[in-house]
Amino acid sequence: MTQVSMTVNGKSVSGDVEGRTLLSSFLRDHLSLTGTHVGCDTAQCGACVVHVNGEAVKSCNMLALEADGADVGTIEGQAAEDGTLNVIQQAFQDHHGLQCGFCTPGMVMSTAALLKDNPRPTEGEIRKYLEGNLCRCTGYHNIVKAIMAASGQDVSSIAAE
Amino acid sequence: MPKDSGIGASSKRREDVRFLTGAGNYTDDINVHGQAYVHFLRSDIAHGRITNIDTSAAEGMPGVVKVFTGKDFEGVGGMPCGWEVTDRHGAPMQEPPHPILAQGKVRHVGDPIAAVVADSLEQARDAAEAIEVDIEELPAVLDMKAAAQDGATLIHDDLKNNICYDWHLGEEDNDKVNEVFANAAHVTTLDLINNRLVANPMEPRVAVAEYSRGTDEYTLYTTSQNPHVIRLLMCAFVLGLPEHKVRVVAPDVGGGFGTKIFHYAEEAFCTFAAKACNRPVKWTASRSEAFMSDAQGRDHVSTIELALDADNNFTGLRTNTYANLGAYLSTFSSSVPTWLHGTLMAGNYKTPVIQVNVKAMFTNTVPVDAYRGAGRPEATYQLERVIDKAARELGVDPIALRRQNFITQFPYDTPVALTYDTGDYNGTMDKLEAAADLAGFAARRAKSEANGKLRGLGVNCYIEACGIAPSNIVGMLGARAGLYDAATVRVNATGSISVMVGAHSHGQGHETAFPQVVADMIGIDESLVEIVHGDTSKIPFGMGTYGSRSLAVCGSAMVKATEKVIEKAKKIAAHLLEASEADIELKDGQFSVAGTDKSVAWGDVTLTAYVPHNFPLEVEPGLEETAFYDPANFTFPAGAYACEVEVDPETGQVTIEAFTAADDFGNIVNPMIVDGQVHGGIGQGIGQALLENCAYDENGQLLSASFMDYAMPRADDLPFYAVDHTSQTPCTHNPLGVKGCGEAGAIGSPPAVVNAVLDALNSGGTAVDHIDMPMSPSRVWTAMHG
Numbered sequence: 001m002t003q004v005s006m007t008v009n010g011k012s013v014s015g016d017v018e019g020r021t022l023l024s025s026f027l028r029d030h031l032s033l034t035g036t037h038v039g040c041d042t043a044q045c046g047a048c049v050v051h052v053n054g055e056a057v058k059s060c061n062m063l064a065l066e067a068d069g070a071d072v073g074t075i076e077g078q079a080a081e082d083g084t085l086n087v088i089q090q091a092f093q094d095h096h097g098l099q100c101g102f103c104t105p106g107m108v109m110s111t112a113a114l115l116k117d118n119p120r121p122t123e124g125e126i127r128k129y130l131e132g133n134l135c136r137c138t139g140y141h142n143i144v145k146a147i148m149a150a151s152g153q154d155v156s157s158i159a160a161e
Numbered sequence: 162m163p164k165d166s167g168i169g170a171s172s173k174r175r176e177d178v179r180f181l182t183g184a185g186n187y188t189d190d191i192n193v194h195g196q197a198y199v200h201f202l203r204s205d206i207a208h209g210r211i212t213n214i215d216t217s218a219a220e221g222m223p224g225v226v227k228v229f230t231g232k233d234f235e236g237v238g239g240m241p242c243g244w245e246v247t248d249r250h251g252a253p254m255q256e257p258p259h260p261i262l263a264q265g266k267v268r269h270v271g272d273p274i275a276a277v278v279a280d281s282l283e284q285a286r287d288a289a290e291a292i293e294v295d296i297e298e299l300p301a302v303l304d305m306k307a308a309a310q311d312g313a314t315l316i317h318d319d320l321k322n323n324i325c326y327d328w329h330l331g332e333e334d335n336d337k338v339n340e341v342f343a344n345a346a347h348v349t350t351l352d353l354i355n356n357r358l359v360a361n362p363m364e365p366r367v368a369v370a371e372y373s374r375g376t377d378e379y380t381l382y383t384t385s386q387n388p389h390v391i392r393l394l395m396c397a398f399v400l401g402l403p404e405h406k407v408r409v410v411a412p413d414v415g416g417g418f419g420t421k422i423f424h425y426a427e428e429a430f431c432t433f434a435a436k437a438c439n440r441p442v443k444w445t446a447s448r449s450e451a452f453m454s455d456a457q458g459r460d461h462v463s464t465i466e467l468a469l470d471a472d473n474n475f476t477g478l479r480t481n482t483y484a485n486l487g488a489y490l491s492t493f494s495s496s497v498p499t500w501l502h503g504t505l506m507a508g509n510y511k512t513p514v515i516q517v518n519v520k521a522m523f524t525n526t527v528p529v530d531a532y533r534g535a536g537r538p539e540a541t542y543q544l545e546r547v548i549d550k551a552a553r554e555l556g557v558d559p560i561a562l563r564r565q566n567f568i569t570q571f572p573y574d575t576p577v578a579l580t581y582d583t584g585d586y587n588g589t590m591d592k593l594e595a596a597a598d599l600a601g602f603a604a605r606r607a608k609s610e611a612n613g614k615l616r617g618l619g620v621n622c623y624i625e626a627c628g629i630a631p632s633n634i635v636g637m638l639g640a641r642a643g644l645y646d647a648a649t650v651r652v653n654a655t656g657s658i659s660v661m662v663g664a665h666s667h668g669q670g671h672e673t674a675f676p677q678v679v680a681d682m683i684g685i686d687e688s689l690v691e692i693v694h695g696d697t698s699k700i701p702f703g704m705g706t707y708g709s710r711s712l713a714v715c716g717s718a719m720v721k722a723t724e725k726v727i728e729k730a731k732k733i734a735a736h737l738l739e740a741s742e743a744d745i746e747l748k749d750g751q752f753s754v755a756g757t758d759k760s761v762a763w764g765d766v767t768l769t770a771y772v773p774h775n776f777p778l779e780v781e782p783g784l785e786e787t788a789f790y791d792p793a794n795f796t797f798p799a800g801a802y803a804c805e806v807e808v809d810p811e812t813g814q815v816t817i818e819a820f821t822a823a824d825d826f827g828n829i830v831n832p833m834i835v836d837g838q839v840h841g842g843i844g845q846g847i848g849q850a851l852l853e854n855c856a857y858d859e860n861g862q863l864l865s866a867s868f869m870d871y872a873m874p875r876a877d878d879l880p881f882y883a884v885d886h887t888s889q890t891p892c893t894h895n896p897l898g899v900k901g902c903g904e905a906g907a908i909g910s911p912p913a914v915v916n917a918v919l920d921a922l923n924s925g926g927t928a929v930d931h932i933d934m935p936m937s938p939s940r941v942w943t944a945m946h947g
Contacts, residue, residue, distance in 0.1 A: 018283070034190035035183015037415070039363045040448035044868035047363055075183035089181040093173055096837045100668030101180025102363040102415025108181065127877035134868070136363050136416050137668045139844025139906075140876040142837060158881055 004068045008033065009077030017064045023057075024048045026064035027074060035075040035105045039134070046133035049106040049113075050074045056113035058132070075105035078112070088112055088150045095155070097146030099137035106133050111147050120151050167681030168897075171833035174673040176666070185413045188367035188384050193441035196369065197226050199431060200285035201444070202275040202292050203453060204267035207303075207525040207861020208316065209296035211265060211274065219277060219291040224284030226438050228292065229276045229430070231264035237433065240426055241398040242490035245639040246499050246521075249329040256325075257317035257523070259489040261399070261426045261433070267296060268316055268488035269525050270863050271453025276430060278438050282445075301861035305462060305483040305522040316488060316523045325486055325495065325521040330503035331577045332516045341477035341514045345468035349551035355539045356934045357460035357485065357855040358848075359871060360532045362667075364415020365451045370431035371441035378406050379435065383428050385411040386421045386665050387705020390642070392697050394424040394492070400433055407432070411695040414667035418845070419531040420455045421667070422707045423492035427454070452866040457855055458532025460485035461498065465543040467551055475512040475566045480543055484521045487528035494530040495521065500638050501536030501626070507575035508544045509586045509622045509799060510566040515576045525861045531707065533845055533907040537625045545621035545912035550930050553923065559916070560599075560620055564590060572893075579626060581797045582893040586622065589825050589888040590801045593620070596885040597803040597821035605805065605818075606924065614807040616818070617921025621802055623909040627901035628713035628796035628892070645791035646715035647701035650679065650722040652730075652784035654771035656764035657689045660722075663703005664715035665695050668841075669903060670834040671711060675719060677830055678897065682723050684749040685763055701787055709901030712830060713796050713892065720896045721788035729784060730766050736777040737761050737769060796892045796900040800824035802843075804913035808921040813942030815851055815918055821883040822909065827891040827900040835902045839884050842906020848874035849907075850914035854935050872935070 005014035008031060015030040027033045027050070036059055039045035043061040050059045051073035078086050085093065088111050098104040107130075114121060114129045121129065126147050127140070135143060149155045164170040179185050216228040240259040247253055258264075263274045275292050279285035300314045307313060308323040316323055332338050342348055369382040379402065385391050392409040396402040414421060427444050434442045446454065461482050468477035484498030503517035534541075552559035567586040574580050594600070602618050609616035629635075632643035649661040660679060666672055676690035693699050703715055727747055734752035735742040744755045753760035769776060770784040805819040822839055829835050852872035856864040865871040891898025911934060918936055922929050922945060929944045 020283070028190075029192075033183065034187070035185070037187070037364070038189075039365065039415075040868050042448065042867045042869050044873075045363060045448070075181075079182050083182075085178070085181060092181055093177040096174065096833050098174075098177060098180055099670070099837060099841065100362065100364070100416040101176070101185050101413065102187065104180050105183050123881075124877075127875075127879075130876035134363060134873050134875065136361055136418070136845070136873070137841045138837060139840035139842075139847075139874075139882065140879050141840040141844075141882055144876060144881070 002065060004064050006067050006070050006072050008072045009074060019065065021064045022060055023062040023064050023067050024059040027059060033074050033076050037102055037105060039102065044134065045103070046106040046110060047103050049109040049133065051109060051113065056110050075108060078108060091146040091150035095142050095146040095149055097138065097142045103133060103135045107135065107143060111150065115151055120153060123148065166687055167677055168830050170677060171831055172673050172677055172687060174670050176670065176672045187364055187413045187415055188369060188382050189445050191369050191382050191412065193369060193371050196441035196443045197278045197280060197438060198282040198285050199434065199442055199444040200277050200282065200289045201273040202289045204263065204270060204272040204274055206267055206296050206298055207270050207301040208299045209267050210299060211263060211267060211294065212297050213295040214275060215293040216275060219288040222284065222288040222291055224280035225288045226278040226280065226440065229262060229434065230274070231260055231262040234261045237261065238399040238401065240424060240489070241394055242495055243492045243641050244496040245641060246326050246328060246495045247639060248326040254326040254495055255320045256490060257320055261429050269527050270861060271527055272488065273426060278434055278442055301525040303524055303526065303857055303859065303861055305485055305524060308522050308524055309520055316525060323523045325523060328499050328519045328521065330517040332514050338477060338479055338514060338516045342466065342468045345476055346471040347469045347551070347555060348466060349547055349554055350464065350466045351547045351550050351931060352464050353543065353546060353931060354933050355459045355461040355542055356849060358458040358532055358853050359452060359855050360418040360420035360455060360458055361873060362416030362418055362421065365446040365448055366421065366425065366427065366455065367445045368428045368431040369441065369443045370435040372435040372439070374439065379432055380408045380410065381428060381432050382410045382412060384414050384421050386414065386417040386667060386707055388665065388695055388697050389663060389702050390705055391424050391428060395429050395432060399429045408698045411665055414665065417667045418533045419458065419535055419707060423456055423530055448868065449866050452871065453527060453863060456491040456494070456528050456530035457487065458529060459539060460529050461539045463543050465547045467547045469551060473555060473557060473562060473565060475510055477514040478506060478512045479516045480506060481518045484519055485524055485526065485529050486521050487524060487526045489528050491528040491530035494528060496640070497531050497536040502540050504577050504579050504626060505537050505540035505624065506544060506577050508541065509568060509624050511568045513576065517577060526857055533842065534904045537904065538908045538911065541623045541908050542912050546915060549916045560590065563622055580794060582794055583890040584797060584799050584825060585888060585890050586799060589799065589823050592885045592888045593801040593803055593821060593823035596823055596883055597819065599803065609807050615810055615921040615925040617806050617808065617917040617919065617924060619804045619913045619915065619917030619920055621909065621912040621916060622800065623905070624797055624799040625904060625908050626795040627709035627798055627904070628792050628895065629708035629710045630795060631793060632791050642704070643791070644704055645789050646718050647703040647787065647789045648715060648719035648722045649701050649785065649787040650719065650726050652726055652767050652770070654768050656685065656767040659691050659693055660719055661693045661700040662715050662719060663700055663705060664711035665706045667706070669706065669711060669838065670831065674712065674831040674834055675716065678716060678719065679723050683727065683763060684747065709798065709903040712897065712899050713895055713901050714790060714792055716897055716899065717895045718788045718790035721790055722786045725786035725788060726784055729780065732777055732780050733769055734761050734766050737766065737775065793894045796895070798824060798826050798900040798902065798905055800905060800909055802909040802913040804917040806914065806917040806921055808918060808941060810925060810945060813938035813945065815936055815941060817847060817880045820880055822906065823885045823888060824902065824905050825888040825890055826886060826902045827889055828898040829886060830899065832886065835886060836884050838902045839906045840882055842904060843882050843910045844874055844879055845907045846910025847879060847914055850911045850934050850936060852878060852935050
């Protein structure tokens with residue numbers, strides 16, 4: 001067991017982990033931050049995306065020890081203190097960008113990373129960027145639409161939501 | 162003007178808030194104090210005889226609580242099948258045992274041989290590696306036609322062959338069918354494969370079980386679409402437990418698509434092991450495990466023949482299908498290629514003579530069961546492909562050929578056992594033609610061709626039997642369960658309402674849509690109504706969510722229970738208003754006396770029900786009603802879909818340029834949610850047509866056992882869809898006039914995509930009648946270039 005320390009959603013945390021403990025397991029099992037989901041074992045689905053030092057990272061594909069000292073952001077830290085949804089979260093609700101909700105935390109975290117680098121992505125850029133995030137419910141229509149809306153684009157001409 | 166609340170409003174989903182903030186409560190988020198972890202040792206051989214299992218080394222490993230093998234389950238029931246299909250000679254299907262852990266043989270890659278329970282998951286995995294298993298490998302039976310031959314290797318030694326049943330529906334007289342085909346002016350024949358798929362909800366399956374010696378009670382948390390069904394099957398048929406001592410909870414569930422209907426061995430194992438170890442036990446499937454253990458979908462090999470007269474009227478239809486059931490019977494697997502498939506072969510058309518033949522086969526593969534659409538996509542694919550081929554052979558417009566043969570009079574008795582209550586197939590096709598701008602296709606094709614691409618248009622119709630199902634009818638057909646549903650409407654003293662429902666929401670938005678109905682009926686704000694689902698200790702005995710049934714069946718129970726509540730509330734209101742009950746009207750949450758200005762508010766009546774100081778003596782206090790609803794018939798959603806593709810002739814790459822759906826779902830409660838359901842179904846249907854394939858090699862090794870190898874549709878594989886739900890013929894036999902929308906997209910879209918690709922290729926001068934799904938670039942290129 002080795003001690004690992006990091007900042008998660010602005011709070012300092014630490015814990016004892018095995019060398020093989022994944023960041024996703026550390027967040028879920030040690031910190032009870034269960035909003036980060038694990039949907040596969042090959043780093044394909046993206047349900048586990050978190051931010052590590054501002055970059056989108058698949059937390060199932062990173063050891064907890066690799067995040068020692070890092071600044072980690074998870075879905076639990078996205079809304080305001082009073083619970084108000086952030087712009088991306090609100091756009092996903094407004095445009096029905098989620099159904100079962102399992103991929104949603106990863107989608108929201110990936111979207112935040114996308115919009116940080118590309119504040120007004122085109123439909124094609126959004127679809128390309130999301131190649132590491134699988135959704136089985138929505139057919140992606142309303143996810144893409146929600147991301148366009150979250151970036152301030154007029155989506156009223158896009159077919160029904 | 163769109164409504165802003167109640168039935169017909171696109172109310173935003175209230176469940177989204179917890180999902181968007183990481184506050185969902187999925188089964189893997191549940192941890193019980195002191196829990197141990199399970200790891201299953203699964204077979205890496207498709208077919209073999211177990212000659213020895215030595216668990217002694219594993220038992221001594223650090224943290225190991227107990228190691229289980231098939232021996233521990235001798236005398237315990239196996240996994241049951243919920244539907245007994247009767248074959249063409251009246252004999253029951255062959256129904257082999259399905260043990261919780263393998264006994265004697267392994268029959269597919271992933272078949273569980275042993276299970277380790279340990280203090281940590283890592284310790285359980287480490288110990289499983291120390292279990293020694295000797296397996297004498299047997300030939301793997303994979304090809305369905307070979308499996309049906311006399312002398313084929315037997316998968317189940319105590320069965321007479323590998324055929325579960327040889328089933329028939331429709332015209333029994335072969336001579337009559339032969340005569341129809343002999344007299345036909347034209348016969349079109351098509352061989353096709355409906356490719357095996359994996360449902361892959363994003364949340365893998367999980368089971369957490371706990372047992373209390375103090376009370377002799379169990380709780381099972383599980384990723385299920387139907388917790389009461391799981392409790393009944395597990396208690397009555399597998400473990401022999403009294404139901405009142407077992408609570409099954411399906412909390413937030415991350416997608417189902419059918420594959421979480423079934424009772425799985427892992428659920429029964431964890432429940433059994435929790436008592437045996439006297440410790441809570443948790444199992445979480447890895448995605449690789451999901452590929453090896455979740456029931457898979459489709460996998461039909463069919464030949465379909467369509468007979469037409471000289472005027473292009475359909476005169477006969479005959480299909481012969483081999484349906485793969487995998488190694489064991491999953492909960493509802495036997496019903497899928499039969500009553501959910503054969504009965505839909507009439508489609509939207511008035512074909513007078515139909516014969517459906519199905520041989521259902523055991524093979525050394527993962528069990529196959531219902532996946533979004535379940536039998537109806539397989540029927541639709543055959544029918545809509547052969548019609549397009551006939552149109553091409555006859556040189557007629559494929560839409561005109563369909564329109565000419567549409568059923569236009571309702572109710573309509575099909576030759577394959579269904580009675581369609583209502584529909585307007587021409588009206589729906591009109592909507593499609595407008596929404597998809599089919600008139601503009603020629604110009605779009607010319608533009609594509611100018612860019613060196615081939616453009617194709619594929620159109621098809623579909624019909625499905627939903628609102629599953631009338632218990633008396635399915636009972637006659639072999640179902641071992643009723644298929645009604647139930648709801649309890651509990652009005653609280655201050656007027657808010659909790660509705661306990663048998664349906665389970667795992668993406669469908671019941672928590673938002675169901676309250677819209679109740680609130681609309683009473684005339685109160687939707688926020689005053691809450692849905693409770695997914696916990697057998699809280700909800701009435703309902704059958705869960707599948708087969709596009711939730712609103713049509715459970716919603717009807719909810720309406721009936723609400724009607725009972727209103728009826729009683731009117732009695733109380735009449736007493737308070739000193740009026741006759743017959744004169745009481747309820748509108749906008751106010752009870753008033755007709756023709757007067759006397760009224761009393763909903764909240765005053767509900768408070769009176771629980772504080773009955775001034776109360777009618779003949780009425781019981783309280784305001785809570787339960788209703789069970791058993792549908793009188795199936796519902797019949799139907800629609801017409803259009804797909805436009807571009808094919809790159811250099812590479813064979815297919816791109817979806819446009820996809821338009823026109824559906825008739827009857828009345829609609831929440832249009833936003835309905836559109837979302839269709840989007841998702843289309844995404845899965847396009848996935849089947851272009852990308853997805855569950856593949857085994859000749860030894861039965863599962864080649865597509867991860868997202869690295871199984872091509873799930875990604876955002877850049879799919880377009881924006883156009884959906885039109887304005888064609889509405891309300892269901893005639895349920896109170897809301899609703900039909901169900903969950904499966905339509907997955908049923909209606911694969912033939913449209915294939916028809917579109919074939920249209921593109923033929924437009925480019927390649928005479929090709931068929932490409933199997935998934936239409937990978939190599940398959941398309943090969944079809945073009947040989």
